[in-house]
Amino acid sequence: MTIHDVKCAKCNVPIEGPVDAKPESAVSCPVCGISDTLENVNREAAEYVTSKAADALSDKLAGVARGSKFMTYKQGPRNHKIYRFVVDYSPDL
Template sequence: MTDVQTATVLCAECKIALQPVTQQQTEDWFACPTCGTGDTRENVLLEAKDHATELVAHALQDAARNAAKRNKFITFRGQSIPKRSYRFITDVTL
């Protein structure tokens, strides 16, 4: 059994859910209703997926680092994962 979590795609700047835009030439254009940042559905989903993947990577790295701090026989030498900037993010919580 797997737990499924749904997430909303947000504008990274405004933290508001994206909305479909019907005035564009393509029907799959989504944009922030506040600032207008937008892109095709495909590009929005790719960037939001990258953001969610980065969140998971940071959570795993933090867990490994914290486990190593609690154990005198383990050392953690991993480099920090660089934080990227995104136009579109998710509201996923870990």
């Protein structure tokens, strides 16, 4: 993942940083100015994707269970963390 994939969750614009950004380099949203280190931003964006993938899988399993008389599926608790930094994510299931 590169920084160019990461967006500000609030403004939906790409996060900007130095061309030769290092993990400790500060990167920020050009609109609202929210800022963190590249390392933290990438980690949060990766968490966001993991959380989205888990939700999508959970929805899929729930759908399968609904269509079957022999299966019940109880959805686990969702992760309701608010992410500041996100990436475009489309479930591929």
